[in-house]
Amino acid sequence: MIIIDGSYGEGGGQILRSSLALSMITGQAIEILNIRARRPKPGLRPQHLTCVKAAASVCGARLEGAEFGSQRLVFIPGKVKPGNYSFAVGTAGSVMLVFQTVLLPLALSPGPSEITFTGGTHVPWSPCFHYIDLVFRPAVSAMGILFEMELERWGYYPKGEGIVRTRILPSEGLGSFRPVPRRGERVCVKAISATACLPGHVRKRQSARVKSVLEGREIEVDVEEMEGSAMCPGSLLFCWISGQGRYGGFTGLGARGKPAEKVADEAVSGLLAFLDSGAACDKYLSDQILLPAVLARGESQWSTNSISNHLLTNIWVTGRFGLGKVKLLEEDGKSGLIKCYGTD
Template structure:
């Protein structure tokens, strides 16, 4: 175990100033064995400090690594986290109410990918949350990239959890890569192989899903067989997630628009169409949300293998730039980011 004198100190107000600084810091503290000190946690958010889902991430990270922790309290804006060795095993992590359990998974996953044995994780909480990657994004877009590294991530959705009730249930199986993670380049998406939309609207009138899918089909020129509804039970709601999945030769992207009381079905659709069209107009391999996650995965693989990697993304968000800056604090890697007219390029190399 590392000592406090070797702590990596992070300013939680830097860059986008949100919860991802905390989650990436925890993930890399566990993966590298370096202690973490973070202040001004979520300083740029309307309610700064640790909320329930962030505290769940801290507690999960502490359990996986046997960490010593100070400041793990609701509302806390400072945290000290001193990890021990990462332990593969069977875990159960729950987030109260509708806090995202998908974010808890993404916090502990990098360390468990480097463990000496597979792990199984039972997760409870929100599965389809605004401002967090929904289950279907992780299953279809993120998990295949984990497998390209030589590891494995299998996900099973037992019950959807929407805001504000939560109550979702997911099982995850994490298998580390034999011989270490192997980096790869992902600079082109390849040919489009499938495109479809689906609407999850449990606990809502049936016409909500029908209107959203009809509007999406008209806007995108998609046929009826590309428009799907269902897959949830009425008691899993009320909730509404309209999703578009674009499966290309080298990557799959998933875009989601969430319904709100103040939005019409057509407005929910318009949000999704805008996001999908922006990605389609670019020449990048991945969208802005997947770029955040891919940067961390490739950095870990570069660190383990000593080999560089690169990918292209449709938009360079402050989220991505902040995540890269946090990664560089923990790992002996450097990112080179270049914005282009139709795509941005992100390269990570060992130093």
């Protein structure tokens, strides 16, 4: 049994999710201690319990400590079984993080799976539906991980209750990830300005702001405005680039009393910093792509505009399972190059 110290590094839920995924894939039992020890409310929260129960469902795992607030979990996996599943967080907790917990194990299983998730789809501190669909999905599909997603209902904080339907196809094997930014080409950015249960001028102001800032930098931008069905008010400005050898997505979320222009500025500031860096991948994708990279054939390599604590923590977790070899080449103490040597 592999012992995982949940207080390592950033000490959050990522250690739990990555450990569950790798336990299912490798068949190795795990005991996680000090779960989310560095968070204001340590232990398993509803979202994390949903991850645990979802993982247990798809592989018939035996569990100890799968309770609200628990800081210790024993997970003894069985064989991953593709099929039809439904998982509900029960709060506005992120359904995308639950999806990422079970994606790789199911993609590496022998058959297709269809899953319905209910909870938060566009909430703070997690990748939103559109990031997973428009940035993460193209990146991993290049490696051989194929899935489809449909957003049936948006889930904003505080009510959540969004609905996402996914179909995961079996992979024939994972190839390496080696994006190469194409220099000198004109950058084209896409953006979504969305609202739910709010006046239409909110999304129009978000759109106007992102166009004004980017066109002022002579960056071409294509903005789509949409009104989404949701159980409570919410707004989103998501801008991304996925192509030209680059993957980056940046989110601004509305909140009570927060001007629409500030929502747009939050997304655009992240985008501009990424574009100026010249890196192939943003910091979010860099830690998310690590797990498939250590399982892929051959050597993966990509540049990032920021070596985050999440990335460093994921490197440590994969090392606990004896998977791959990761080398970081920092350029300025922040950005750098990641080299990952997977399976032969």
